[in-house]
Amino acid sequence: MSLPKGIERRDLGGSDRLATRGEPVYGEPTSEGWRAWDPNRSKLGAMLETGMETGLAGSDPEAGPYTGDTVLYLGAASGTTVGHVADFAGPTYAVEFAPRPVRDLVGVAEDRPNLFPLLKDARTPESYAHVVESGVDAIVQDVATRGQADVALRNREFLREDGRLLAAIKARSEDVTREPDEVFPEVLERLEEGYEVLGTERLEPYHDDHLAVVARPR
Ligand code: SAM
Structure with missing residues (x-):
């Protein structure tokens, strides 16, 4: 697995960690401008730790910062993960519908001129279609809500032809009473109405x- 440019493994806080370059956000260990990316607090971080091929290119250091993939991030919360994304990506649109975390997200964006917080509902992409450019390279989705496949299908229009959806599907958000092994195939079947699934990976031990x-x- 090759990591996108701008993500490296670094010795931080005494252990080998995934890291991006940027201002710290959540008290993570830092050194020489690099900050650790905690996979226990980030599904995308866990995906990278499991070695999944994300298709992200990252920012080429020769071309300068903020020149990497254009990303639409759904379910940004207070910016723990999307802050790392903005460290190695280009324009990063961060959709979150809860006002409280968006206040923190705005703080994360203050240090990142390529990060655009949007207080919007990911189920109504028409409400941000005038802001988000079409043809994004990747949609990163972590909404932890019922109807996760529908959210991905509704936002598909923003993706370029060979772009990537990187989604973390939380089984208990679809149906808290059912076993995850029953729920996942149903979500994947629905997703396949608009997407070709290239890979799947359970995120234990980082996220149950x-x-x-x-x-x-x-
Ligand atoms: N991705 C975040 C991170 O790693 O830093 C954590 C996201 S948390 C698991 C899920 C977030 O999705 C919550 O903040 C929730 O408010 C948001 N969310 C759920 N449904 C949403 C929707 N329809 N539109 C926008 N945000 C939504």
């Missing part, structure tokens, strides 16, 4: 009952 999915639009 989550399935990571890499897919591209059909």
